[in-house]
Amino acid sequence: MLKWLAIVLIALQALLQYRLWLGEGGLRELAEVRQRVDRLEAENAPLRARNERLAAEVVDLKNGLDAIEERARSDIGMVRRDEQFFWVPDADPAEEAP
Numbered sequence: 042m043l044k045w046l047a048i049v050l051i052a053l054q055a056l057l058q059y060r061l062w063l064g065e066g067g068l069r070e071l072a073e074v075r076q077r078v079d080r081l082e083a084e085n086a087p088l089r090a091r092n093e094r095l096a097a098e099v100v101d102l103k104n105g106l107d108a109i110e111e112r113a114r115s116d117i118g119m120v121r122r123d124e125q126f127f128w129v130p131d132a133d134p135a136e137e138a139p
Contacts, residue, residue: 061067101108113119120126 063069098108102112
């Protein structure tokens, strides 16, 4: 009788060990999930940095006139009333720089 009880308990322990190491929700699956999380974190890091830069730019545009002026100059070529704009056709600024 004790022999059969010992065999059943050993079989039950083997089954539980199998589920722990190889079964659904086991250690192998845990390692795969951790690898997937690490990969997704690496993919999200540049996107988080981009979002932080954009958020800072939004705050700067809401609060400061300098940022708005700079954006207007670079994007749509605006100049102030007291400035003169000189356009030189066929000139490459990279060639003129020493």
